[in-house]
Every structure is written in C-alpha cells, then in structure tokens.
Amino acid sequence: MYPAGKRLCKSSLRPKRSAAANCTGSATWIGLGPKKFSEIVRFQNVVAAIGAGRVADWPALALRHGYFDQAHFIRDFKQFYGDTPMAAAEEYRSMPGK
Secondary structure (H helix, E strand, O other): EEEHHHHHOHHOOOOOHHHHHHHHHHHHHOOOOHHHHHHHHHHHHHHHHHHHHOOHHHHHHHHOOOOHHHHHHHHHHHHHHOHHHHHHHHHHHOOOOO
16 A cells, blocks of 8 residues: 555556666766766766865775775776876875865
C-alpha cells in the first residue's frame, strides 16, 4: 500500500526511460556522456581542493574524490590539466595572492 491507502499501478513503477536513453539524452543536453561529465566534475573538485591549499596527503585527496589508486588519479589529472597534481599545486602556490 502507498501512503493514504492508495496503490501504485504497475506502470508507475517502471522507469520512463531506459539507461541507454538517459545516456543518449545527457549527451544531447550537455554534449558529454555521463561518465565523461562525472570525470570532469571530479577533476574540478580536485583542482578546487588544490587551489584552496587543502592538500596535506595526496593519497587521501585521491580517495576523498573517488579515486581508488594514485595511478588513476594522476592519469586523469594529466589528461585534463596536462601535468601532475604536484605541478599544479606548485603553480597555485606561486600565484600572486596565495
């Protein structure tokens, strides 16, 4: 039974769109598939942490942002930034006002 004694009909329990349709839809709406989009968002969060100077432990930073090992963390970082996380941290530290 549903709240207030109402029953849900079977059709309302089925998803309106398949997973494949959702992936196609996201690629249409934002120009990227969901996996690539989530990689970019995760990278932006890592860069924000580095820019804020909140990096004391690189493996902990990688784990906190969903990476399961440093190799994948560094690979993704190089893909989007073009250099290592340490190099990015050095660049942020050398910026005026930091």
